[in-house]
Amino acid sequence: MVPLKNDRLIRALLRKPVDRTPIWIMRQAGRYLPEYRATRKRAGDFMTLCKSPEMACEVTLQPLERFALDAAILFSDILTIPDAMGLGLTINEGEGPRFAHPVRRRVEIEALPLPDPEIELRYVMDAVRLIRRELDGRVPLIGFSGSPWTLASYMVEGRGSRDFAITKTLLYDDPQALRQLLATVTRSVTDYLNAQISAGVQAVMIFDTWGGLLTARAYEHFSLAYMQQIVDGLVREIDGNRIPVVLFTKGGGQWLERIADTGCDAIGLDWTVDIGDARHRVGDRAALQGNMDPSVLHAAPERIREEAGAILDRFGHGTGHVFNLGHGVTPTIDPDHVGSLIDAVHELSIPYHQ
Ligand code: CP3
Numbered sequence: 001m002v003p004l005k006n007d008r009l010i011r012a013l014l015r016k017p018v019d020r021t022p023i024w025i026m027r028q029a030g031r032y033l034p035e036y037r038a039t040r041k042r043a044g045d046f047m048t049l050c051k052s053p054e055m056a057c058e059v060t061l062q063p064l065e066r067f068a069l070d071a072a073i074l075f076s077d078i079l080t081i082p083d084a085m086g087l088g089l090t091i092n093e094g095e096g097p098r099f100a101h102p103v104r105r106r107v108e109i110e111a112l113p114l115p116d117p118e119i120e121l122r123y124v125m126d127a128v129r130l131i132r133r134e135l136d137g138r139v140p141l142i143g144f145s146g147s148p149w150t151l152a153s154y155m156v157e158g159r160g161s162r163d164f165a166i167t168k169t170l171l172y173d174d175p176q177a178l179r180q181l182l183a184t185v186t187r188s189v190t191d192y193l194n195a196q197i198s199a200g201v202q203a204v205m206i207f208d209t210w211g212g213l214l215t216a217r218a219y220e221h222f223s224l225a226y227m228q229q230i231v232d233g234l235v236r237e238i239d240g241n242r243i244p245v246v247l248f249t250k251g252g253g254q255w256l257e258r259i260a261d262t263g264c265d266a267i268g269l270d271w272t273v274d275i276g277d278a279r280h281r282v283g284d285r286a287a288l289q290g291n292m293d294p295s296v297l298h299a300a301p302e303r304i305r306e307e308a309g310a311i312l313d314r315f316g317h318g319t320g321h322v323f324n325l326g327h328g329v330t331p332t333i334d335p336d337h338v339g340s341l342i343d344a345v346h347e348l349s350i351p352y353h354q
Contacts, residue, residue, distance in 0.1 A: 001239070002137035004202070009071040009140050013203060013244035013266045013287050015320040021312060021349035022070035023342055024142070027328030028063040029075050033335055035062045046091040047083070050076050053126040060131050064139065066335065067342045070322075071139050071203070072131065074196070076124055078146030078207055081188050082155045084115035102158030104166065106174075109181045114188055117195030124192075125199040132200035143201030145193050147208035147249075148185040148230075149223035152178065155185075164213060171222060178222065186226045190233040197235050197243055205246040205268065206230065212251015212270075219255060228262045246289055250327060253278070260285040271326030276314035279321075288315070289322040292341070297325075297333045301340035308344045317352050 004010070008022035030036055039059050043049035050056060060075040079097050083089035088100030103109055115121055131141055146154075154160070156167040156178075170178045193204050211223040227247055236243055247259050248268025259267050260282045269278055269290030278288055296307045308323070315321045323345045329338065 001132070001200070004140055005137050006070060006139045009142075009322060010202060010242075010244060012319055012322050013246065013289075014242060015284065015287050017319050017353065019350070019353055020346050021315075021321050021323050021352065023323035023345045024069050024071040024073065025063070025329050025338060025341075026073075026325055028067075028069065028073060028338075029059045030329065031331035032329055032333045032338070033062055033066075035059075046077075047089060050080065051123045053123055053130050056123075056127040057130045057134055060127075060141075061134060063338075067339050068346065069139065069342060071142050072135060073142040073205075074124070074128060074131065074144065074201065076127065076144075078144070078151060078209075079154060080121060080124060081115065081145070081151060081185065081192060084120040085112050085155075085188070087155060096160040097154060099155065099158045103155050103181065104170065106177050106180075109177055109184070112181070112184050114184065114191070117192045121192060121195070125195055128196055128199035128201055140202035141200065142203045142205055143193065143196035144205045144207060145189045147206050147211065147223060147247075148182045148189060148226035149214070150208050150210045151185050151189070152181050153210045155181070164210060168213075171218060175222075182222065182226050186229050190230050193230065194233075194235050197238060201243075202241070203244045203246065204234070205248060208247065208249040208252065211249035216254065219249075219252070220258070223249065224255070224258060224262065227264075231262045231264055244287075248289070256281050266322065268324070269326060274314060275311055275321070276316065279315055284320075287320040287322065289324050291324070291326040294325045294327055294329055294333075297329065297337045297341065299337075301337060304337060304341050305344040305348070308341055309348045312345070312349050312352060315352075319353070323349070 008018045011018050012022050036059055043055055056075045060072050079089050091097045153164045153167045244265035246266040247264045250270050253273035266287035266289050271291050271293035275291050
């Protein structure tokens with residue numbers, strides 16, 4: 001494999017010195033880009049786009065053609081695993097994800113198959129191999145999965161939800177059944193991420209989008225404990241290259257020390273925490289990724305630049321920061337504003353690395 005021409009992301013995630021702060025954007029390939037909307041239209045629907053390695057590769061590379069990003073993220077979705085388990089996923093415009101067959105009863109949980117990532121999820125691995133070839137070492141490729149708790153929440157509820165009431169009822173009424181579901185999903189996520197690593201992703205991120213809905217105690221037992229098992233089960237080095245692992249719990253700002261204890265390489269931060277305080281709390285145990293409020297991107301480019309500068313300033317001098325938003329970029333954002341942010345971070349961060 002060709003060596004990386006730009007390895008800032010990997011270096012910052014491993015807290016090695018960099019010349020400037022690397023940046024990538026959650027949902028960087030997505031509906032705010034007209035070229036994404038055109039490919040999505042050609043595909044017909046979202047899952048067809050995910051299941052075509054050629055089109056998934058095309059949209060993965062689209063933001064890199066426009067912006068000086070320091071990473072590519074595999075174009076796919078966290079819900080590919082439950083889809084491969086036979087839950088019947090559809091993602092329609094404006095509706096969000098839906099499962100035809102949610103899993104709520106013990107018999108349904110016990111009957112869940114464990115997908116083979118190179119068979120049922122082969123389309124993802126083929127996309128990774130194709131993207132690596134097309135990237136030709138320009139920037140690293142990030143692979144990802146949902147956390148067991150977040151995936152289980154969609155699998156039980158059958159759709160997105162504000163409070164995941166059915167899943168929480170299961171948590172309190174039949175925790176054993178939920179634990180069994182989480183154990184199966186954990187095994188599957190571990191296999192899936194290890195297969196992505198074998199196929200060529202150079203860093204992995206676990207999206208625990210709904211961990212912040214839990215109590216501190218439930219977070220430990222129903223989300224973090226399973227992410228810990230994944231961190232322990234991942235292949236962390238390949239051909240002498242360390243594969244950094246990022247854990248992102250949205251709404252998890254109170255639990256940063258506990259997240260660092262898992263031995264992950266970096267922690268994703270939403271916008272509700274002060275990144276300077278987070279750095280102080282986590283110390284040298286993990287790098288930090290984040291954490292600008294995505295809504296800032298609606299503001300004028302000068303304001304975006306100021307907000308980016310404030311985050312860089314709060315993090316302070318030295319490595320261990322990957323700039324990102326605190327959550328995904330939304331469809332109504334002007335792509336030029338994303339460009340302003342990326343340029344601002346690159347320019348303004350240089351003094352912090354001298
Ligand atoms: O970041 C990237 O550019 C990589 C691609 C990516 C997508 N989804 C593409 C996508 C990633 C990393 C995800 C992760 C994902 N998917 C998460 C975790 C991150 C987060 O946002 O908290 C979650 C919870 C999902 C589940 C999911 N997929 C939802 C809730 C939706 C609907 C979103 C909406 O706004 O309608 C999706 C669909 C989806 N995944 C889209 C994209 C670009 C939009 C679908 C479309 O094109 O119509």
